[in-house]
Amino acid sequence: MTGNPLFLLRSARGYIAATAGVAGLSLLSEPLAGRVDAANVVMLYLLLVVGVALLSSRGAAAWCALCGVLAFDVFHVPPRLSLRVGDMQYLVTFVVMLLVGLLLAHLTARLRAQAAAAAAEEEAVRHQYGLARELAGCIEVAQVCEAVDAFVRRECSGHARIWWLGRDEVLQALGPDGAEEVRRTLVEVALAEGHTREMPDPADPGGRLLMLVLEAPRRRRGVLLLEIPVVRAERLSRSRAEALALLVATALERLHYVGVAQQATVEMERERLRSTLLAALSHDIRTPLTVLVGQADALYENEARGMPVSRLAAAMREQAMHMSELVDNLLDMARLQSGRLQLRRDWQSVEEIVGAATAHLEVRLQQHCLRIELPSDLPLLEFDAVLIERVLCNLLENAAKYSPPGSTVHLRARLLPGMLQLMVEDDGPGLSAQALQHLFEPFQRGETAGSVPGLGLGLSICRLIVEAHGGQLTAANRVEGGVCFAFTLPLSAQPALAPEPEDV
Incomplete structure (x- = not known):
């Protein structure tokens, strides 16, 4: 550090400033000689020592105290403008003045160092608090690894690796980098000992390894391995590193139990769905x-x-x-x-799919008037014909089930920007806001289902099929009564038609 040119320049400036300050004070106080008591002039020189200690180094303040003693002797002690001392009692004044100056320089410099250390500690605490907030928002282990590694890079130009005991009790390195056998051995030793270890980095002569045990509330769950350059090691103190390990352990333990809770929730939901399915089967079959x-x-x-x-x-x-x-x-x-459904997409005509669906439901639509309104310029669409026909059949059959006999069921189509919309409208009683909100969930049926047979899966299947094609299925009550089901299919660039063979 002392060989740093910038450090030497700052030190030289401090000594020059101290010398200049003593010279300036001596010139300003020279007219006071003989008119003001010498003890008061001593206070001025000691005040200058305090100022130099606050603004510069301890050495510059000590130099200022020594120069102040000499200047006081030359300008204020008879015979003036000479280093000779007429009264030997002034020797005591010189010694006391020098000692007090050195003591003030030491105390002031230490106070300044403590203030700088407190400011640095406050800055470090603020950074660590920011990391704690970032870790609290992490929802994946990879995010925790990235946040901790970025924090260590910012603080001391190092790297952080998290070694964690998984559910199979195997120690593994988290993050994108692979594990090294040498580091694995060191980490296993640190985990077994259960306390922080610090040692030179075997792979980097200019680095050090700091291994901190990750203590979870119930047990040791892993090790935080910090790779820090020796020249920057003082930037991350042992206490801060241990606090960092505590934050990492807390974040990973939280994610672990969140995963356990999610798994339990999935199991509960699966069991509930199984029970619902069995109840529905036992009733409807x-x-x-x-x-x-x-x-x-x-x-x-x-x-x-x-x-x-x-x-x-x-x-x-x-x-x-x-x-x-x-x-x-x-x-x-x-x-x-x-998610195992494979769509068999092909270019299809909407008119043909509508015709196939209405033909399939000919018997079930006998008691209703079916009105179909399709534009004459409908383009070809690329979709799975069997599945889209299934959607139309389900929607038309629902309209027939929940509409009174003799009513009209409308099937309309219209072109929207980038998509085609198909609408099936009935003249039934409509649905409440609560029923519309949960209408597309499995095993949900309308309030007027009554004795109408079914499991309540048709609309859920329709929604999944439409979403698999990149569209959207919605339901809304009509102003004139009944419900309108509408689903969209995306439009694509029309395929090139093969040229017709020329007549020979």
């Missing part, structure tokens, strides 16, 4: 099974008596189809929620 058994018995008796059985066979087929739809809905919901 038992009914068609009972009907099927009863109709099968009646079919057997009618056939034995030679009576017509076509109506019974049709009713049995209807119940079997209903059961098949229930099972299909459950399987589709499981596939969509697991």
